[in-house]
Amino acid sequence: MEKHNEAEYKELLFLNRRLLIHTEMVNTLKDNVKALKCCEKLIKIELVSLKKSKTPVSDEELSALIWRYTDFKNIVKRMRKTNDASVYGKAAADLDCIIEKTAKEISDLEENLMFRPDENEDGAEGIADAKEFVSQLAAAAKEVAEKVTDGAKKVGSAVGSQVEKLKKMLAGDENCE
16 A cells, blocks of 8 residues: 555545445345345445545545445345355355455554654654553553452451351350451
């Protein structure tokens, strides 16, 4: 993937998430022919709006997304129109591939957007922030562990004293308190 600015990453992320939502919806409704017909119409509308959109995304990236939507539309059409189990199975497998590819694309975009250093910096500030966050997290975890340990000791001593009282009571000792 070539170098993009933050606006392109965000727009690509939005468009890919939208595609993933549609693919997951079709995956859920793949056994309902009427629902698939509605989904196919929705996909056609999305495809037209993508082709006419003026997003801050490179033509190459937008073209790849349009191709995925076109493939997706054809898969839904095959699933809706076929009565052959092998054709349906192939279409379902192709749908799974689109879902996986889109999820990977989203993951890559999120990673690039989240961990991308600014062009003017060497990334040292981000690394320092991450180290500070990790040290704060470790300190908080240590504090929680100490509190849990103290609580466990208190519960253990309270249970121990009650066990001793029960032993004395069972032994028939009158002065159990």
